[in-house]
Amino acid sequence: MSVKVNITSKGIQKVLKNYNERQAIAEYIWNGFDANANTIRLDYEANPLGLLTHLNIADNGYGINFDRLQQKFDPFFESEKAVQIVAPKHTSKMHGRNGVGRLTFFTFAHDAVWHTTYQSEQGFRDGEIRINTGGLNSYSSDFSPATSQAGATGTSVSFSNLKISQQDLETIVLPFLINEFCWFIELNKHKNYSIIVNGEALDFSSNIKSIEEFKLFYPDTAVTFKIKYVHWKENLHKELSKYYFLAAGEEIYKDYTTLNKKSDDYFHSVYIESDFFRDFDFKSFENERQVAIFGAAKSSPEYRFLIKALTEYLKSKRKPFLKEYANNLIQGYEQDGIFPVYSSEREKQLKKPALVDFIKALYELEPKLFGSLNTDQKKTIVRLIDLSMRANLHDEIFEMFNNVIELEAEEQQELLQLIKGLASTEK
Numbered sequence: 566m567s568v569k570v571n572i573t574s575k576g577i578q579k580v581l582k583n584y585n586e587r588q589a590i591a592e593y594i595w596n597g598f599d600a601n602a603n604t605i606r607l608d609y610e611a612n613p614l615g616l617l618t619h620l621n622i623a624d625n626g627y628g629i630n631f632d633r634l635q636q637k638f639d640p641f642f643e644s645e646k647a648v649q650i651v652a653p654k655h656t657s658k659m660h661g662r663n664g665v666g667r668l669t670f671f672t673f674a675h676d677a678v679w680h681t682t683y684q685s686e687q688g689f690r691d692g693e694i695r696i697n698t699g700g701l702n703s704y705s706s707d708f709s710p711a712t713s714q715a716g717a718t719g720t721s722v723s724f725s726n727l728k729i730s731q732q733d734l735e736t737i738v739l740p741f742l743i744n745e746f747c748w749f750i751e752l753n754k755h756k757n758y759s760i761i762v763n764g765e766a767l768d769f770s771s772n773i774k775s776i777e778e779f780k781l782f783y784p785d786t787a788v789t790f791k792i793k794y795v796h797w798k799e800n801l802h803k804e805l806s807k808y809y810f811l812a813a814g815e816e817i818y819k820d821y822t823t824l825n826k827k828s829d830d831y832f833h834s835v836y837i838e839s840d841f842f843r844d845f846d847f848k849s850f851e852n853e854r855q856v857a858i859f860g861a862a863k864s865s866p867e868y869r870f871l872i873k874a875l876t877e878y879l880k881s882k883r884k885p886f887l888k889e890y891a892n893n894l895i896q897g898y899e900q901d902g903i904f905p906v907y908s909s910e911r912e913k914q915l916k917k918p919a920l921v922d923f924i925k926a927l928y929e930l931e932p933k934l935f936g937s938l939n940t941d942q943k944k945t946i947v948r949l950i951d952l953s954m955r956a957n958l959h960d961e962i963f964e965m966f967n968n969v970i971e972l973e974a975e976e977q978q979e980l981l982q983l984i985k986g987l988a989s990t991e992k
Contacts, residue, residue, distance in 0.1 A: 574701040586673035587741035592666025600626025611731035623721035628683030631708040671698040675726035688712035797832040811838045818847040891925040
């Protein structure tokens with residue numbers, strides 16, 4: 566059977582123009598996990614010149630049901646809006662959503678063939694779907710009306726006429742997959758989720774900077790929270806830093822941590838396991854005081870205790886990390902000639918240490934101030950601070966930064982003490 570739908574092949578490529586081969590291959594893996602697979606196998610071969618001759622991604626999920634094939638494939642092509650992927654915000658399930666990842670193979674191959682086994686009321690059934698880059702707006706399919714002897718469901722996608730090399734796959738794609746899936750594999754570690762590459766499990770621990778496990782106990786109601794904290798070396802792409810709330814090993818909800826998006830490259834995940842979350846109302850707001858009809862809510866004392874304790878914990882883990890990055894910032898500023906030129910060595914010895922200490926301390930308070938600045942902007946902010954310090958405008962320095970950055974009461978006090986320290990050292 567051959568089916569053609571509304572949007573053109575070039576139109577699909579235009580909609581998906583921001584995808585590269587790394588993201589595309591990741592989408593095929595997400596499609597497998599979305600199909601309830603716990604094991605994804607990526608196998609490849611290359612010729613003597615290092616060009617890929619074969620690439621296959623297989624999963625042990627529930628397969629593609631041919632009875633609903635048109636509903637699964639046709640809607641993706643009807644409009645540009647339908648092709649776009651929007652990952653869910655508060656759950657890790659159905660990451661690929663509409664399955665549009667099936668179309669992104671044009672970034673690294675010319676042809677794709679799906680071999681799938683699914684379970685129908687009559688038993689296991691086999692089928693095949695074929696698409697090529699010249700006709701992304703159409704597909705052909707065949708399925709066997711007879712029951713299969715496979716005895717297990719799953720989908721295998723074979724890609725041919727490949728555009729990427731073995732070196733690209735091993736040095737660009739595989740490291741990308743580690744950062745893309747490390748948090749998800751950790752979330753489902755008790756279920757033995759894995760990605761197998763040419764027979765060997767992909768090593769996600771290579772992105773772990775540190776990992777700690779501990780418990781938090783709320784004595785008033787005897788509620789225990791089992792915590793696993795992971796500090797990642799590199800960013801988690803669109804996932805960012807989140808809390809994952811679990812009950813009986815299943816994810817109930819996820820949300821950003823209080824230290825997410827602080828522009829300091831502090832990438833972390835916190836996994837929280839407790840029976841307390843079984844009937845928890847995560848849709849309520851923390852400032853709501855009413856009691857949830859079923860189970861607890863964010864206004865509950867247990868939840869407030871948990872978030873407060875974890876916030877303090879994350880701040881404590883972040884501090885030495887920020888000190889390390891503050892030192893790196895200063896080294897970079899030295900190399901790039903950001904600091905002002907002093908009239909004499911004596912003036913440099915008198916003025917520069919206080920300026921350096923203030924910038925480092927300010928970075929530790931709010932790294933966002935120093936993020937995404939070009940060289941001229943870096944020189945401007947550093948020399949503005951230097952001039953203000955020379956003129957003893959300490960109150961003005963405090964007001965300037967207190968108005969520019971959002972600081973909690975405790976952080977405001979830290980900034981005030983920092984300014985007072987500057988005043989005392991300059992007397």
